[in-house]
Amino acid sequence: MATVRYDTPRVYYERLDASAPAISAVRTDVAGFVGIAERGPLDVPVPVESWRQFEAHFGGFTGAGFLAYTVRAFFENGGRRCWVVRVASKQEAGGARAASVLVPLPHPDPDETGAWCIAASSPGIWGDALSVELRETHQGQTLSVPGGSTPEEARRRTAVQTTSGFARYTLVRLSQEGVLAVFKVVSAVDARRGLLYWINPDHRARLPYESPLTGFNPARPILLESVEYTLLVREAGRLVGRYAGLSLVPEHARYGPRVLAPLAQRLQGQAGQKADEAQNRAPLEQRLRRKTDHQESGAPVNLFSSLAQRGELPPTPERIVIKELRNIKALRAQKSNFQPLALGTGSLALEGGADGLRFLRHTDFMGEPVDPRDSDLVKRRKQRGFRVLDLVDEVAVVAVPDIHIQPVPAKPRRPRVVCVPDPCFPEDAVPVPAPPRRPRRTENPPRFNLEQIFEVQQSLVQHCELRRDLARIALLDPPVEAALDEQGGVSNLMAWRRRFDSTFAALFWPWLRIANPLAGRAGSSRQITRDVPPSGHIAGQIARSDLDIGVHKAPANAALGWVQDVTLFADDALHGLLNTEGVNVIRSLPGRGIRIMGARTVSSDTQWRFLNVRRLMLMIARAIDLSTQWAVFEPNDEFTRAKLRLALYSFLFSLWQRGALVGGTAEAAFSIKCDEENNPPFERDRGHLFADVGVAPSQPYEFVVLRVGRTDNEFEISESISNMRGA
Numbered sequence: 001m002a003t004v005r006y007d008t009p010r011v012y013y014e015r016l017d018a019s020a021p022a023i024s025a026v027r028t029d030v031a032g033f034v035g036i037a038e039r040g041p042l043d044v045p046v047p048v049e050s051w052r053q054f055e056a057h058f059g060g061f062t063g064a065g066f067l068a069y070t071v072r073a074f075f076e077n078g079g080r081r082c083w084v085v086r087v088a089s090k091q092e093a094g095g096a097r098a099a100s101v102l103v104p105l106p107h108p109d110p111d112e113t114g115a116w117c118i119a120a121s122s123p124g125i126w127g128d129a130l131s132v133e134l135r136e137t138h139q140g141q142t143l144s145v146p147g148g149s150t151p152e153e154a155r156r157r158t159a160v161q162t163t164s165g166f167a168r169y170t171l172v173r174l175s176q177e178g179v180l181a182v183f184k185v186v187s188a189v190d191a192r193r194g195l196l197y198w199i200n201p202d203h204r205a206r207l208p209y210e211s212p213l214t215g216f217n218p219a220r221p222i223l224l225e226s227v228e229y230t231l232l233v234r235e236a237g238r239l240v241g242r243y244a245g246l247s248l249v250p251e252h253a254r255y256g257p258r259v260l261a262p263l264a265q266r267l268q269g270q271a272g273q274k275a276d277e278a279q280n281r282a283p284l285e286q287r288l289r290r291k292t293d294h295q296e297s298g299a300p301v302n303l304f305s306s307l308a309q310r311g312e313l314p315p316t317p318e319r320i321v322i323k324e325l326r327n328i329k330a331l332r333a334q335k336s337n338f339q340p341l342a343l344g345t346g347s348l349a350l351e352g353g354a355d356g357l358r359f360l361r362h363t364d365f366m367g368e369p370v371d372p373r374d375s376d377l378v379k380r381r382k383q384r385g386f387r388v389l390d391l392v393d394e395v396a397v398v399a400v401p402d403i404h405i406q407p408v409p410a411k412p413r414r415p416r417v418v419c420v421p422d423p424c425f426p427e428d429a430v431p432v433p434a435p436p437r438r439p440r441r442t443e444n445p446p447r448f449n450l451e452q453i454f455e456v457q458q459s460l461v462q463h464c465e466l467r468r469d470l471a472r473i474a475l476l477d478p479p480v481e482a483a484l485d486e487q488g489g490v491s492n493l494m495a496w497r498r499r500f501d502s503t504f505a506a507l508f509w510p511w512l513r514i515a516n517p518l519a520g521r522a523g524s525s526r527q528i529t530r531d532v533p534p535s536g537h538i539a540g541q542i543a544r545s546d547l548d549i550g551v552h553k554a555p556a557n558a559a560l561g562w563v564q565d566v567t568l569f570a571d572d573a574l575h576g577l578l579n580t581e582g583v584n585v586i587r588s589l590p591g592r593g594i595r596i597m598g599a600r601t602v603s604s605d606t607q608w609r610f611l612n613v614r615r616l617m618l619m620i621a622r623a624i625d626l627s628t629q630w631a632v633f634e635p636n637d638e639f640t641r642a643k644l645r646l647a648l649y650s651f652l653f654s655l656w657q658r659g660a661l662v663g664g665t666a667e668a669a670f671s672i673k674c675d676e677e678n679n680p681p682f683e684r685d686r687g688h689l690f691a692d693v694g695v696a697p698s699q700p701y702e703f704v705v706l707r708v709g710r711t712d713n714e715f716e717i718s719e720s721i722s723n724m725r726g727a
Contacts, residue, residue: 022627022647022650022651023623023624023627023628023647023648023650023651024623024627024651025551025619025623025651025654025655026394026471026619026622026623026626027394027396028396028471028546028551028615028619029079029080029081029396029542029543029544029546029547030081030082030083030394030395030396030397030543031074031079031081031082031083031395031396031397031398031399031539031540031542031543032045032082032083032084032085032386032389032392032395032397032398032399033067033070033071033074033082033083033084033085033398033399033400033401033535033536033539034067034084034085034087034365034385034386034389034398034399034400034402035065035066035067035070035085035086035087035400035401035402036062036064036065036066036067036086036087036088036357036360036402036405036445037058037059037062037065037067037068037084037086038058038059038060038062038068038124038126038355039057039058039059039120039121039122039123039124039126039127040057040058040059040084040086040122041086041122042086042087042088042090042096042122042123042356043085043086043087043367043383043384043385043388044085044086044388045083045084045085045388045389045391045392046058046083046084046085047081047082047083048071048081048082048083048084049080049081050075051071051072051075054068054071054072054084056317057084057317058084058086059124059126060517061517061518062518063407063408063444063518064355064357064405064407064408064442064443064444064445065402065405065445066401066402066404066405066532066533067084067086067401067402069401069514069530069532069536070399070401070532070533070535070536070539071084071536072536072562073512073514073532073536073537073540073561073562073563074536074537074539074540074543075540076537076540076561076562077536077537077539077540077541077543077544077560077561077562078540078541078543078544078545078547078548079539079540079543079544080543080547082539083389083392083394083395085385085386085388085389087360087364087365087384087385087402088123088355088356088357088360088364089356089357089358089359089360089361089364090356090364091356091359094354094356094358094359095354095356095359096123096124096354096355096356097123097352097353097354097356098119098120098121098122098123098124098127098352098353099119099120099124099125099127099128099130099350099351099352099353100117100118100119100120100127100323100350100351100352101117101118101119101132101348101349101350101351102116102117102118103115103116103117103118103134103341103342103348104341104342105339105340105341105342106339106340106341106342115248115325115339115341116256116257116322116323116324116325116341117322117323117324117325118132118231118320118321118322118323118348118350119320119321119322119323119350120319120320120321120350120353121262121317121318121319121320121321122317123353123354123355123356124353124354124355125353125354125355125442125443126353127350127353128349128350128351128352128353129235129236130233130234130235130319130320130349130350131233131234131237131347131348131349131350132231132232132233132234132320132347132348132350133231133232133234133346133347133348134229134230134231134232134341134343134348135229135230135232135343136227136228136229136340136341136343137228137229137230137244137245138225138226138227138228139165139226139228139245140164140165140166140170140224140225140226141165141223141224141225141226142160142161142162142163142164142165142166142224143160143161143221143222143223143224144158144159144160144161144221144222144224145159145160145161145194145221146218146219146220146221147218147219149218151218154213154218155198155199155212155213155214156197156198156199156201156212156213157195157196157197157198157199158174158195158196158198158213158222158224159193159194159195160194160195160196160224161194162194163189163190163191163194163195163196165226166186166189166196166224166226167186167189168186168187168188168189169185169186169207169247169249169251169252169253170185170186170226170247170249170252171183171184171185171226171227171228171247171248171249171252171338171340172184172185172186172196172224172225172226172227173224173225173226173227173340174213174216174222174223174224175222175223175225176216176217176220176221176222176223177220179215179216179217180215182213182215183227183338183339183340184198184211184213184338185198185207185209185210185249185338186198187199187200187205187206187207187210188200188201188202188205196224198210198211198212198213199211199212207251209338227248227340228244228245228246228247228254229246229247229248229256229341230242230243230244230245230246231243231244231246231256231260231320232347233319233320234347235319240319241318241319241320243259243260246259246260246322248338248340248341249338250324256322257322257323257324259322260318260320260321260322261321261322261323262321262323320350354443355443356443357443357444357445358443358444358445358446360445360446362403362448362452362453362455362456364384364385365384365385365386365400365402365403365456366384366385366386366387366400366455366456366459366460366463367382367383367384367385367386367387367388368382368384368387369382369387370382370383370387370390385400386398386400386460386463387463390467393470395470395472396470396471396472396473396615397472397473397474397475397539397542398460398463398464398472398473398474398475399474399475399476399477399533399535399536399538399539400456400457400460401477401532401533401535401536402445403448403452403453403456403457404448404453404477404479404480404533405445405447405448406447406480407444407445407447408518408527408530450479450481450496453479454499457474457476457500458499458500460474460476460505461474461476461500461502461504461505464502464504464505465502465504468504468618468621469621469622469625470622471615471618471619471621471622472504472618473504473505473506473611473614473615473618474502474504474505474506475505475506475508475535475538475539476500476505476506476507476508476535476602477508477511477533477534477535478493478496478507478508478509478510478511479492479496482496482509482510483509483510483511483531483533483567483568484510484511484531484567484568486568489510489568490574490578493509493578493583494581497581497582497583497602500602501602501603501604502601502602502603503601503603503605503608503614504601504614505601505602506538506584506599506600506601506602506611507582507583507584507602508534508535508538508583508584508585508586508596508598509534509568509578509583509584509585509586510534510566510567510568510570510586511531511532511533511534511566511567511568512531512532512533512534512537512560512563512565512566512567512586512594513529513530513531513532513563513564513565513566513567514529514530514532514562514563514564515528515529515564516528516529516530518530529564529565531567534586537560537561537562537563538555538596540561541555541558541560541596542555544558545558550658550659550660551612551615551616551619551660552612552616552655552658552659552660552661552697553612554599554610554611554612555596555599555611555612556584556595556596556597556598556599557595557596557597558595558596559592559593559594559595560586560593560594560595560596563594565588565594566586566587566588566594569588570585570587575587575597578598579597579598579600582600582601582602582603582609583598583600584596584597584598584599584600584611585597585598599611599612601614612697613697616660616697617695617697620652620655620695623651624648624651624693627647627651628644628647631643631644631689636679636684636687636688636689640689641674641675641679641689641691644674644689644691645672645674645691648672648674648691648693649672652666652669652670652672652693652695653666653670655670655695656669656670660697661695661696661697662696662697663696668696669695669696670693670694670695670696671692671693671694672691672692672693672694673691673692673693674689674690674691674692678690678691678692
């Protein structure tokens with residue numbers, strides 16, 4: 001509120017809101033998936049809000065992974081937003097790498113192999129299907145005006161008929177009949193007098209590649225043409241991108257490696273620019289040192305996540321990036337003239353891409369725990385797989401379906417039929433044969449054993465337990481031996497279930513059989529259906545239930561979409577046994593379709609057996625934690641306690657009205673205690689403020705108590721169980 005000076009006698013009206021900030025329920029329908037994809041950034045969380053957006057970032061279905069099937073199932077079953085993390089091996093030998101091609105110069109030096117390196121925007125074999133074509137264009141074209149200048153002035157500048165299309169940093173080709181063409185960079189433009197300067201009259205603004213213009217007859221006109229390039233990008237022969245006006249001059253705003261820079265480099269540049277703007281008065285050496293330290297840190301991932309959460313990232317990524325060769329700028333700074341790109345008659349094919357799946361390890365899915373004392377660079381190396389989801393606060397359910405991957409071998413391609421033209425046809429009627437297609441390479445990951453699968457899933461559960469402030473639940477898929485084996489599937493499932501005991505995880509059985517989108521495609525599997533882990537369908541069902549009703553509704557007894565059958569059948573007796581053990585069974589019911597018939601956690605604690613109760617309590621705790629931070633440093637008096645009670649009561653009353661809490665009245669559904677009794681003077685003297693909140697999430701009179709306390713200038717929330725009958 002602005003400060004008002006009460007100088008003039010009159011009535012002043014001011015609005016003062018003395019109420020506490022309201023507590024709002026947090027979103028619980030957002031899922032996180034970690035797995036194998038055709039393309040996309042590695043170990044970077046990317047928000048996806050539709051199947052088409054997933055295809056734009058990560059490609060389509062692949063026999064090497066389940067990730068695409070999982071995301072498609074999520075959206076088909078009601079999901080609206082998820083975060084996807086692509087994993088691959090990063091080993092130097094056999095790791096993931098992007099396909100690329102060098103754009104050569106017409107007369108390269110021994111130390112200069114090319115001007116640009118055009119690469120696929122992300123690692124993967126998919127980049128081998130890309131090809132690029134560069135075309136030289138001329139946005140500005142004019143003639144010089146002979147005479148009117150001294151020989152010295154003619155060496156430093158050129159009078160032209162028009163300066164339209166020319167600006168500082170523009171690369172210009174100068175040609176004259178009988179004279180070899182040269183390339184110059186415009187250092188300054190005087191539009192009023194019609195002058196293009198090759199040597200800037202202001203020595204403080206000169207460029208490193210300035211040189212006098214020589215070799216031309218000043219009495220004859222010189223043709224001046226600006227030189228830019230248009231880049232055409234094709235994928236499997238189909239045009240997917242067109243970028244016009246690319247410049248060869250590094251300082252130009254349309255410099256190719258700047259316009260199509262890798263995403264991490266662009267984010268680093270933005271962050272470095274903001275840091276320099278904030279510290280523009282610092283010495284030059286200090287600013288350069290700060291920018292270098294930032295580029296070596298792991299900040300791009302954090303910046304990527306923050307931009308993605310605010311919706312500031314492009315919905316569809318570019319197919320290619322342009323990288324500047326390390327020595328190209330230094331070499332050009334030593335030369336008097338620029339060299340144009342050596343443009344051929346055809347396109348340049350990218351090659352050398354690798355998926356990084358052959359040497360994939362189970363540790364690539366989970367990374368390593370991060371120590372608070374680690375540097376940003378060490379944290380960047382450790383934060384891989386599902387651990388990068390620590391950067392995203394809104395993920396409520398997380399799954400790693402590709403730890404169970406069963407690679408589908410691709411069927412061999414049929415030999416190409418060679419068309420022999422009829423010799424009776426005239427020569428001009430014989431069609432030109434199509435260029436031979438490069439054989440598509442495939443790379444399959446290894447199959448992980450049970451101990452490796454358990455290590456990843458157990459680490460995922462611990463991740464959710466340690467980050468309980470994120471209100472996150474792990475969705476566990478049973479291994480193949482428990483989901484596809486008709487003989488020993490149940491015994492294997494029971495043995496697998498007994499490995500876990502946590503309120504932050506739920507196990508669903510069996511796998512689901514869906515129509516295989518890859519069936520019938522060239523070089524793909526012949527299987528009409530494919531068995532996939534159920535975590536994508538489960539996450540979609542959870543999201544739909546949360547959005548339609550609320551997190552308090554058990555995500556069960558609703559028909560699943562995009563599924564044909566279950567891999568194993570369970571009768572009533574088996575269903576009862578598994579349900580008692582905490583395994584959520586997916587059943588094919590006559591006349592009702594395929595439904596989830598269970599909503600339990602893998603906890604042995606009967607107080608936390610229901611998944612909806614665990615998720616509801618996590619949501620309440622997180623909502624209270626986020627919305628009561630205003631009370632830190634407030635006076636520890638009755639006024640602050642009253643505001644806190646009011647905020648808590650309004651929030652819990654709204655949950656009770658929506659049916660999230662059980663009870664005929666609000667007093668039977670929840671209780672709040674924040675007064676002198678649980679905040680005695682000696683606690684207030686220590687700076688502590690406690691509010692005991694009791695709620696009945698599922699059964700009447702069974703209360704889960706949340707103790708909200710301000711300690712050490714921050715709020716903490718702890719849970720306890722108490723049976724407060726007659727409350």
